[in-house]
Amino acid sequence: MKRAVLYLVLILLTACGAPQRAQYAMTLGDYQEAAVYYEEALRQNPESILLRNKLGRAYFEMKKYEKAEALYAETRALSSDEPVATFYLGLTRIALGKREAGFATLLEYKVPGGLYLTKAVHENAERLRKRPDLDSDTIIAQMRQAMRKGQEAEDRRDRRLDHWQ
Secondary structure (H helix, E strand, O other), X not given: OHHHHHHHHHHHHHHOOHHHHHHHHHHHOOHHHHHXXXXXXXXXXXXXXXXXXXHHHHHHHOOOHHHHHHHHHHHHHXXXXXXXXXXXXXXXXXXXXXHHHHHHHHXXXXXXXXHHHHHHHHHHHHHHHOOXXXXXXXXXXXXXXXXXXXXXXXXXXHHHHHHOO
């Protein structure tokens, strides 16, 4: 059975383009493979904010922080208010030991219509900024948790709004 599923996945992947293959590799945690496919896709579509963010995330997960920082900075140059690039640029700078620059970037984070998400990131960035005793891994984990909680609050709000329509 496993062999049949693997065979089916291989058939499907050969029919997929680089972005789909990259996303599959990301799902499996194969960030190196994902980066190869995202780089290929980005060469074909160099202005894509989505591909830039996904490639930056692959670099970030591989701890290739210099590459992630450069890519996210370029992405923000193309779209200064892009929330994913802003969030991960902030985390990347913290990982590189540029704490103040990282927190300053996180405080620029803004999701249009995402009050709870924006608030969760800002409040946690302010709180963690006052904790010089915390290492970058702890800060990154707590900021990711804050983002998840903010997204959950957004989802609850959306469900309440849907209920009344």
